[in-house]
Amino acid sequence: MQETVRNFVTAHGLACGAEHRYMDLTSEIGELGKEILKATDFGQKPFTLQDGCREEMGDCLFSLLALCCEMGLDAGKALEAAIEKYRARLARYGRVDSQK
Numbered sequence: 001m002q003e004t005v006r007n008f009v010t011a012h013g014l015a016c017g018a019e020h021r022y023m024d025l026t027s028e029i030g031e032l033g034k035e036i037l038k039a040t041d042f043g044q045k046p047f048t049l050q051d052g053c054r055e056e057m058g059d060c061l062f063s064l065l066a067l068c069c070e071m072g073l074d075a076g077k078a079l080e081a082a083i084e085k086y087r088a089r090l091a092r093y094g095r096v097d098s099q100k
Contacts (some may be wrong), residue, residue, distance in 0.1 A: 002075045005065040014066075021067035028063045032056040 009015055035052040037043070068075040086096040093099075 001061070002065045002068055005062055006069045009066055009069060015070070018067060018070040021063065021070045025060065025063040025067055028056065028059045032060055 032053065035050065035056050036047065039050045039053055040047050065075055068078070089096050089098070
């Protein structure tokens, strides 16, 4: 997925620096949050997947992977490291949060 994003960004001259990509990601996460609130009637009903959520999640993924590209970070390796960290926490503390 990261390579697909990298190719798209390169082909369309969309490189813009990590700081801009970070701001774009935070904006997209906010838009996803709005869609989740709409889908749950602001927490009054259970979540059901709506087209708006699907679209905004795609935008979040694109933004996150584009940020990884701008940072020179391999998203797959970062994810593997995070999963390993969570496995170690589960084994040691019985949970994945960082509370000791």
